[in-house]
Amino acid sequence: MFLTTEQQKMLDGEHGHAIAKLTHLIVKIGEVNGATRLIPIKNAQIAGVSYLTVGEPIFSFFNMLSEDNVKVSVPSWLNPAGMDMKKWKEMGIKNDFAEKQRRIIKQYQEMGIQTTLTCTPYLIGYKPKFGDHLAWSESSAVSIANAYYGARTNREGGPSSLASAIIGFTADYGLHKKENRVPRIVVDVKATINHFSDFSALGYWYGEKFHGIIPYFKSVKNANIDQVKMLGAAMAASGSVAHFHIAKHTPEAEKVDLSHISETVTFDESDKKQIYNHFNQIKERVNLVVIGCPHSSLEDVKLIDSSLGDKSIKEGIKFWVFSSQKLMQNDEAKKLLTNLEEKGVKIFTDTCMVVSPVVRENYKNILTNSAKAAFYLTRDGTNKVTLLSLSEIIEGVSE
């Protein structure tokens, strides 16, 4: 691989042992993937925050970094943690977990990383620009950055995005190169796609069938950010799909090279139904509703409020919505939260149903409108999850 004089110095240890290791890591990942150079990144989004997902080993790694007093060199922000940083007790998080979680966040903060604790940085002002090179690691955010904004990022891991945030470079391979961003499969969407859960079902269906292959969706009528984030998240979860195009909606779709299409498939009502049937598992009473995978926007929260109208959530059922701290801070949001709390809807920030231990541990029968959440919550077989549209959920759990 070609390295600039400065990059070579980093690799040779002139900026310390930790920088040398992290540079080595990025260079090696690049070499294995055929990269011939490193490219600067605009910013980084770093996963590996929840104590549930990183466990004790992260502390050894932090020790190595703090010995050299390492800081990030580009704007960087964090994925969700394992708990709401303020309302963790209300969630049922134990003291020991909370203490470990706070330690992890503090360590990241000391490296100069913003503690946004969200999987949707693009909803809180960090919108990537067309053509920007990034090192993002949350799989749904990666797919939105590529598809909806036309920025360029591979699906990084927690460690590689952190390494890139610190050294300021990533290796030039995969989705950083135009030729690797072309679609291979056309999906003709014949089924009606209205609800967020429909977008999620479409994504889940595609990812499961065509692992890792970039699709080109046609006949999709609406594709706003809240709809596309459901589609992208589900596809990334079921099939590690990190980029996609939607005709007439996503920025690369119009000019993209369609000469590599090898197959056209249709997504019809029966395919949609098959996904809803797969996640139709609750046989007993519902314990918990979880909304906000990916994190809810303010519009999402308003929709919950307007769908509920004058009704409240039934006794014995918990209704949890996950979002980011920053979105829930302004006066309009605060008023909305108070209003929703009175109706039995609880908004937690900084965390989600997937990375917090309490949802899986404490609630058996869970309703959601996100196929990604359904996928992760049912993976080890202890929880039963049913996927429904938001309006169906609210109809069923309110009175």
Added chain:
Amino acid sequence: MKTIKIRTIVEGIVEGIALVSPIPISFFGGVDAETGIITDSENPLFGESLTDKIFVFPESKGSTVGSYVIYGLSVNNVAPLALIANKAETIVIAGAILANIPFVDKTDLDVTTSIKTGDKLVIDTTQNIIKIKKE
């Protein structure tokens, strides 16, 4: 004695006993960073220790924080002597570099069938080869 060609990811000259996982390994959730013991109940090596073995596996899977588990194994002095995979990907590359554990891949044979648990191996990355001395 059989010789296999390799690609070097992390350098080293290592002699040791092979422990072979026939299926992809998830370091996160599948290996205990404090003890080096394989905790994935679906793996035939369940309950065995990686410590001081040359760990052979087809590829890795699961969460990318598996890299921190590999680093943790080394900090806790329970790391494997070296790693051999059919296909290196980001999780193990990052972990092996952080932990400085010799790591090789892209052999000309399927390592999980050409190497057996208990075989005595010599990895020499200066020559890009593994020598297998049968048990």
